[in-house]
Amino acid sequence: MDITFEEYNIVEEGVSEYKTPNGITYGIIGCAFRVHKALGPGLLESSYESCLNYELTEAGFFVERQKELELIYNKVKMDVGYRLDLVVNKSVIIEIKSVAALAPIHKAQVLTYLKLSKIKLGLLINFNTVDLKEGIQRLIM
Numbered sequence: 851m852d853i854t855f856e857e858y859n860i861v862e863e864g865v866s867e868y869k870t871p872n873g874i875t876y877g878i879i880g881c882a883f884r885v886h887k888a889l890g891p892g893l894l895e896s897s898y899e900s901c902l903n904y905e906l907t908e909a910g911f912f913v914e915r916q917k918e919l920e921l922i923y924n925k926v927k928m929d930v931g932y933r934l935d936l937v938v939n940k941s942v943i944i945e946i947k948s949v950a951a952l953a954p955i956h957k958a959q960v961l962t963y964l965k966l967s968k969i970k971l972g973l974l975i976n977f978n979t980v981d982l983k984e985g986i987q988r989l990i991m
Contacts, residue, residue, distance in 0.1 A: 964991035
C-alpha cells in the first residue's frame with residue numbers, strides 16, 4: 851500500500867465531509883502526515899500528541915485528549931488511571947507511540963482500549979519512523 855502525504859491533504863473548509871468512520875480515519879491520517887512532515891521522527895510521544903491534537907482541532911474534528919478510560923470489574927468501577935491519548939469525534943481512539951518498532955503488545959493495548967471503551971475503531975500511530983505509512987495501524991473491534 852503506497853500512501854503519499856498529498857493523498858491526505860485536508861480541505862481548507864474543514865472536515866465536515868468526513869462523517870463516516872473511513873472518512874474520519876482518512877482525515878486523521880492526513881493530520882498525522884502533516885505533523886510527521888513538520889517534526890520528523892525521534893521526539894517524545896507527548897510532542898506528537900500535542901501537535902496532532904492541534905492539527906485535528908484546526909481541521910474541525912472534536913478531540914478529547916488524555917480522556918479517562920473507566921475500568922469496570924465485577925460491576926465495580928476501579929480507579930486505575932488509564933487514559934486514552936486522543937479520541938476523535940467520540941468514534942476513533944488514537945494511541946500514539948514513538949518507539950523503534952511497534953510490538954504485538956501495542957496492538958493488543960489498543961484492542962483492549964477499544965473493548966473497554968466500546969469504541970469500534972482505533973489508530974495506532976508510531977511517529978518514530980522515517981516513513982510514517984510504515985507506522986500506522988488501523989484496528990477494528
